[in-house]
Amino acid sequence: MFLSHEVKDPSSSPGLSEPSGPAGFQERAQSIEAQQVRLLYAQVPTGLVASVLNAGITVFVLWNAVAHPVLIGWFALIVVVTLSRFMLVRMYRRAAPTADCIHLWRTRFIAGVAAAGIVWGMAGIVLFPPESIAHQVFLVFILGGMAAGAIATLSSVMPAFLVFFLPTLLPITLRLLLQQGDWVLTAMGFLVLSFAGVLFIAARHLHTSIAESLSLRLENLDLIHSLSVGKEQTEHANQQLAESNQALSAAMTEARASEERFRSLSAASPIGVFQTDAEGRCVYTNARWQEIAGLALEESLGDGWNRAIHPEDRDGVRAEWLTSTRVGREFSCEFRMLTPKGEVRWVHSRAAALRADSGAPLGHVGTVEDITERRAVELMKDEFVSVVSHELRTPLTSIHGALGLLAGGLLGPLPEKGQRLLDIAVNNTNRLVRLVNDILDVERMKSGKITMQKQVCDAAALMTQAADEMRVVAEKAGIPLVISPQSAQVWADPDRIVQTLTNLLSNAIKFSLPGATVRLSTKSQGEQILFQIEDQGRGIPADKLESIFGRFQQVDSSDSRKKGGTGLGLTICRNIVQQHGGRIWVESTLGKGSTFFFTLPAPPR
Amino acid sequence: MATAKRILVIDDEDDIREIAQISLEMSANWQVVTASSGNDGLAKARAEQPDAILLDVMMPDMDGPSTFQKLQADVTTQHIPVLLLTAKVQAMDRRRFADLGVKGVISKPFDPLKLANEVAEILGWHS
Numbered sequence: 122m123f124l125s126h127e128v129k130d131p132s133s134s135p136g137l138s139e140p141s142g143p144a145g146f147q148e149r150a151q152s153i154e155a156q157q158v159r160l161l162y163a164q165v166p167t168g169l170v171a172s173v174l175n176a177g178i179t180v181f182v183l184w185n186a187v188a189h190p191v192l193i194g195w196f197a198l199i200v201v202v203t204l205s206r207f208m209l210v211r212m213y214r215r216a217a218p219t220a221d222c223i224h225l226w227r228t229r230f231i232a233g234v235a236a237a238g239i240v241w242g243m244a245g246i247v248l249f250p251p252e253s254i255a256h257q258v259f260l261v262f263i264l265g266g267m268a269a270g271a272i273a274t275l276s277s278v279m280p281a282f283l284v285f286f287l288p289t290l291l292p293i294t295l296r297l298l299l300q301q302g303d304w305v306l307t308a309m310g311f312l313v314l315s316f317a318g319v320l321f322i323a324a325r326h327l328h329t330s331i332a333e334s335l336s337l338r339l340e341n342l343d344l345i346h347s348l349s350v351g352k353e354q355t356e357h358a359n360q361q362l363a364e365s366n367q368a369l370s371a372a373m374t375e376a377r378a379s380e381e382r383f384r385s386l387s388a389a390s391p392i393g394v395f396q397t398d399a400e401g402r403c404v405y406t407n408a409r410w411q412e413i414a415g416l417a418l419e420e421s422l423g424d425g426w427n428r429a430i431h432p433e434d435r436d437g438v439r440a441e442w443l444t445s446t447r448v449g450r451e452f453s454c455e456f457r458m459l460t461p462k463g464e465v466r467w468v469h470s471r472a473a474a475l476r477a478d479s480g481a482p483l484g485h486v487g488t489v490e491d492i493t494e495r496r497a498v499e500l501m502k503d504e505f506v507s508v509v510s511h512e513l514r515t516p517l518t519s520i521h522g523a524l525g526l527l528a529g530g531l532l533g534p535l536p537e538k539g540q541r542l543l544d545i546a547v548n549n550t551n552r553l554v555r556l557v558n559d560i561l562d563v564e565r566m567k568s569g570k571i572t573m574q575k576q577v578c579d580a581a582a583l584m585t586q587a588a589d590e591m592r593v594v595a596e597k598a599g600i601p602l603v604i605s606p607q608s609a610q611v612w613a614d615p616d617r618i619v620q621t622l623t624n625l626l627s628n629a630i631k632f633s634l635p636g637a638t639v640r641l642s643t644k645s646q647g648e649q650i651l652f653q654i655e656d657q658g659r660g661i662p663a664d665k666l667e668s669i670f671g672r673f674q675q676v677d678s679s680d681s682r683k684k685g686g687t688g689l690g691l692t693i694c695r696n697i698v699q700q701h702g703g704r705i706w707v708e709s710t711l712g713k714g715s716t717f718f719f720t721l722p723a724p725p726r
Numbered sequence: 727m728a729t730a731k732r733i734l735v736i737d738d739e740d741d742i743r744e745i746a747q748i749s750l751e752m753s754a755n756w757q758v759v760t761a762s763s764g765n766d767g768l769a770k771a772r773a774e775q776p777d778a779i780l781l782d783v784m785m786p787d788m789d790g791p792s793t794f795q796k797l798q799a800d801v802t803t804q805h806i807p808v809l810l811l812t813a814k815v816q817a818m819d820r821r822r823f824a825d826l827g828v829k830g831v832i833s834k835p836f837d838p839l840k841l842a843n844e845v846a847e848i849l850g851w852h853s
Contacts, residue, residue, distance in 0.1 A: 510813065511813055514813035514834055514835065515813070515834075518813070518835035519739070521835040521837075522741075522749065525837055526748055526749060526838045529838065531748075531752040531839070554835055
């Protein structure tokens with residue numbers, strides 16, 4: 122029963138765990154002992170019945186040979202011991218003890234068996250009929266039979282067998298051997314002794330067999346358990362494998378769809394696409410790339426892309442490629458491609474590194490855009506701007522000069538209205554000059570024609586120079602100009618930063634009422650220097666804080682007329698600051714004033 | 727203001743030449759000689775030996791820098807200080823002109839009332 126229970130619930134029995142190390146073997150021994158004790162208790166009813174039955178037969182046979190009170194007293198003892206053992210069995214069954222407390226029940230059982238053995242052994246003394254040889258033989262037969270029967274019921278636990286076996290046979294054996302003068306009894310004593318020896322050997326064999334059998338059974342159960350666990354694990358692994366297969370299948374389907382999507386996108390792309398391996402050899406180009414380069418797919422692979430670059434640009438492109446690869450930045454370069462037919466095409470190529478999860482380089486993926494037409498338009502525009510600039514400036518110089526000479530009174534005094542009209546003409550000529558200058562600046566910056574001549578500069582010197590340039594204008598407007606020159610080194614083009622500062626100061630003065638203060642200061646911010654131009658003017662609405670940096674975007678569209686600005690000053694400032702790697706922005710409160718900020722980098726170490 | 731000086735203005739634009747002449751003559755009482763091309767300017771520089779030359783940058787045939795180089799190459803004119811008049815306002819251009827060896831650069835359009843003052847200041851004629 123316990124075993125079957127243990128099979129259903131392996132965790133409840135320590136005997137079913139895999140023995141590993143001393144603790145495992147101890148558990149296994151404890152489990153075998155538990156099974157042996159359970160076997161004892163299981164066979165008790167048979168033994169009790171046999172005991173009472175044999176005791177009754179003994180009393181009946183010896184009724185006329187032994188004194189009745191002795192017989193009745195002995196039988197009563199048998200009954201008491203039997204009942205006690207019966208009660209013990211009932212208690213045991215109710216307790217249903219687990220393996221770890223089985224030892225107590227084993228001890229109790231041995232005590233009960235010992236009591237039974239003693240009472241049966243007493244029979245060899247107190248019920249021995251000295252006069253009747255037939256009754257003596259009967260008594261020897263009964264006690265021998267009880268001892269023999271104990272092999273079947275008690276040999277699973279040798280101490281239990283011995284505490285019954287020895288007390289049962291020892292008294293009668295001694296009685297027979299010590300009976301002097303009667304050789305028949307002495308012979309019977311030796312017979313009992315040899316019989317006891319045989320019984321003991323048989324009991325030992327049976328005990329060993331039972332122990333081995335139980336051990337084997339437990340091992341089988343362990344094996345079954347292991348197989349069961351293994352089966353569960355295998356089923357679980359199979360299930361996981363099936364799920365993995367399903368996920369893999371879905372991923373492959375997705376990958377195929379993705380690849381198909383990429384192929385169709387790449388094939389239809391208006392931009393050339395290419396991929397290289399880690400050594401820079403081309404492994405893929407799309408149809409557009411081949412069309413731009415005038416090469417077939419096979420010709421474009423490997424080193425083909427290098428041959429497609431115009432020979433005059435090859436070294437430059439190679440240098441830029443190596444630099445961007447070395448410093449780990451995106452490759453971006455405009456150069457010419459020369460087709461096998463001799464056609465020259467301007468392209469803009471960009472490429473980014475492909476890396477494995479480990480960071481190891483896998484190659485590059487990039488694009489090539491045909492900008493031949495755009496370059497032509499830009500060239501035309503540049504020429505146009507240059508020509509317009511010069512052609513506008515020449516008559517402007519004449520107009521400006523002529524009006525200036527007249528307005529300056531060098532040719533004599535003019536009527537008041539005439540003087541006023543000349544002043545208007547001079548002011549607007551000045552504005553036109555500024556506008557032409559600013560347009561030219563913006564266009565050149567946009568096309569990258571202006572490069573910043575960066576050098577180490579002192580922020581305080583730049584501020585002082587800008588403030589000096591604006592001092593006259595500020596005094597004329599009644600605006601105190603307060604500068605807090607703080608010596609800090611910046612990495613900048615001094616002319617362009619002074620241009621930025623004078624632009625911002627000019628705005629601050631223009632939009633302040635007389636008496637309001639304009640402040641210029643700097644602050645060190647780690648690797649950057651922050652410039653601040655603060656005014657107490659009318660302020661800028663929140664929705665215009667960003668847009669005023671756009672071309673011809675002013676807070677009020679009439680500002681350019683009223684304040685004489687061109688609407689390009691902040692655009693130029695933003696371009697200059699951005700080309701220095703800095704940032705420009707404004708914070709403002711309507712009616713209280715605005716503060717323009719811009720940052721410049723500290724010199725590289 | 728400095729004492730009377732002789733100035734040679736070389737510019738292909740008649741109007742600008744005239745305005746510069748009027749400006750310098752009337753505001754500073756300087757004597758002004760004009761030339762309408764680089765070659766004309768070279769000849770007048772040799773002949774007139776002016777105290778300074780105002781030389782336009784963008785001219786047909788021979789531009790300002792080329793004219794300047796010829797002036798420098800001629801022992802009779804190489805001592806005469808030259809100032810460039812230019813519509814190019816880029817700092818880079820200014821630096822390039824300064825590297826040639828000119829004494830200064832005056833932007834177009836110039837202020838006719840301040841032109842003489844500006845020339846005198848660059849050439850240190852105030853002291």
